[in-house]
Amino acid sequence: MSLTRVQHFSISLDGFGTGEGQSLDTPFGHAGERLHEWMFVTRWWHQLVGKPGGSGGIDDAFARRHDVGIGAEIMGARKFGPPGWHEDPEWKGWWGPNPPFHTPVFVLTHHTRPSIEMEGGTTFHFLNASPADALETARKAADGRDVRLGGGATLIREFLAARLVDHMHIAVVPILLGRGVRLLDGLEGLEKDYEIEATASPSGVTHVTFTRAGV
Amino acid sequence: MSLTRVQHFSISLDGFGTGEGQSLDTPFGHAGERLHEWMFVTRWWHQLVGKPGGSGGIDDAFARRHDVGIGAEIMGARKFGPPGWHEDPEWKGWWGPNPPFHTPVFVLTHHTRPSIEMEGGTTFHFLNASPADALETARKAADGRDVRLGGGATLIREFLAARLVDHMHIAVVPILLGRGVRLLDGLEGLEKDYEIEATASPSGVTHVTFTRAGV
Numbered sequence: 499m500s501l502t503r504v505q506h507f508s509i510s511l512d513g514f515g516t517g518e519g520q521s522l523d524t525p526f527g528h529a530g531e532r533l534h535e536w537m538f539v540t541r542w543w544h545q546l547v548g549k550p551g552g553s554g555g556i557d558d559a560f561a562r563r564h565d566v567g568i569g570a571e572i573m574g575a576r577k578f579g580p581p582g583w584h585e586d587p588e589w590k591g592w593w594g595p596n597p598p599f600h601t602p603v604f605v606l607t608h609h610t611r612p613s614i615e616m617e618g619g620t621t622f623h624f625l626n627a628s629p630a631d632a633l634e635t636a637r638k639a640a641d642g643r644d645v646r647l648g649g650g651a652t653l654i655r656e657f658l659a660a661r662l663v664d665h666m667h668i669a670v671v672p673i674l675l676g677r678g679v680r681l682l683d684g685l686e687g688l689e690k691d692y693e694i695e696a697t698a699s700p701s702g703v704t705h706v707t708f709t710r711a712g713v
Numbered sequence: 714m715s716l717t718r719v720q721h722f723s724i725s726l727d728g729f730g731t732g733e734g735q736s737l738d739t740p741f742g743h744a745g746e747r748l749h750e751w752m753f754v755t756r757w758w759h760q761l762v763g764k765p766g767g768s769g770g771i772d773d774a775f776a777r778r779h780d781v782g783i784g785a786e787i788m789g790a791r792k793f794g795p796p797g798w799h800e801d802p803e804w805k806g807w808w809g810p811n812p813p814f815h816t817p818v819f820v821l822t823h824h825t826r827p828s829i830e831m832e833g834g835t836t837f838h839f840l841n842a843s844p845a846d847a848l849e850t851a852r853k854a855a856d857g858r859d860v861r862l863g864g865g866a867t868l869i870r871e872f873l874a875a876r877l878v879d880h881m882h883i884a885v886v887p888i889l890l891g892r893g894v895r896l897l898d899g900l901e902g903l904e905k906d907y908e909i910e911a912t913a914s915p916s917g918v919t920h921v922t923f924t925r926a927g928v
Contacts, residue, residue, distance in 0.1 A: 511904070672911065674901055676899060676900060682727040685891060686889055686891025688889045696885075696913040696919045698911040702910070
């Protein structure tokens with residue numbers, strides 16, 4: 499069965515998945531890289547960027563689930579680029595010529611453009627579609643494997659509100675951002691559909707997993 | 714040294730310390746008792762209400778810190794009674810003739826009234842004062858012991874914003890309330906003053922402690 503998954507989406511202790519003031523220089527706004535530092539010190543990340551070492555504990559175990567079994571990603575327009583990226587015909591994402599996805603990636607945007615084939619198996623497709631329709635398209639492309647919702651917070655919240663998420667892993671980072679985009683707004687009663695587990699890491703991060711009953 | 718402490722204040726996974734629609738019948742609004750169920754099954758609570766049994770693990774260990782070393786409590790007007798309690802000259806709190814505080818309790822309110830001496834050592838005092846001034850008064854009454862901030866969410870947030878809190882224990886409960894009063898709004902950068910630790914309980918609750926550096 500092909501699942502719809504969120505893997506290691508990080509939020510602050512006060513619930514923000516990204517800060518305020520996103521721009522070309524600050525993809526996460528005033529949050530900077532603080533939501534992701536826990537990830538950068540794992541062995542998984544070190545291997546990804548070709549460095550030795552890295553921690554091999556619980557943070558690494560959760561981080562490693564990012565790519566396993568994934569056949570496609572859906573991301574929001576604000577993950578693909580800074581405000582106004584659609585006005586730049588040359589914009590191909592933040593990740594250079596060989597993005598770390600290695601699957602079809604569906605960018606939800608009101609400003610569609612032709613698909614872009616990158617090195618390493620990543621192809622960006624641009625869809626102006628509802629969550630349910632986008633998921634149907636991505637599911638076909640995933641060819642039996644799972645679909646990852648890559649963020650940002652607004653995109654994931656829309657899929658949660660539409661009850662389309664089977665598994666979600668969020669990492670709660672012990673910082674208070676005060677402003678930005680909250681992941682869990684307007685989702686009263688969400689827990690009824692899921693088994694929720696929390697695991698505290700010695701790093702200070704708490705990993706919270708939502709698993710839909712019966713999948 | 715007399716500290717200012719928050720002990721087991723419960724919030725939902727989406728950050729709410731109380732629900733919407735507080736009334737005489739629903740002190741926590743639409744949240745009901747769901748934020749506190751983890752506490753009601755501890756041995757500490759069972760002993761408090763004269764029942765045998767109860768869990769003796771991490772939830773119990775944290776719950777037991779509620780009263781230890783406390784010489785006074787400060788609470789907000791919305792913890793003392795439902796909206797409009799100040800219009801009822803007979804209102805003496807939710808807790809019956811022998812409230813579970815057993816110390817002076819300072820109620821912050823714009824509607825002050827004479828102090829009320831209850832059974833068991835609890836006396837309610839009514840103050841129209843800033844957090845700093847209220848704390849000074851409560852500190853004297855605590856006679857060298859600690860001052861507990863008893864809630865609600867608004868009261869604790871005001872003391873946090875004024876940087877008056879030395880130790881805070883919050884219990885994050887895996888439910889989404891969607892609406893109510895958030896504890897951690899508008900506190901960007903709060904983590905800089907504290908060591909923050911998270912401990913996940915098998916019950917599903919995550920205990921998060923804030924300890925001010927150097928106290």
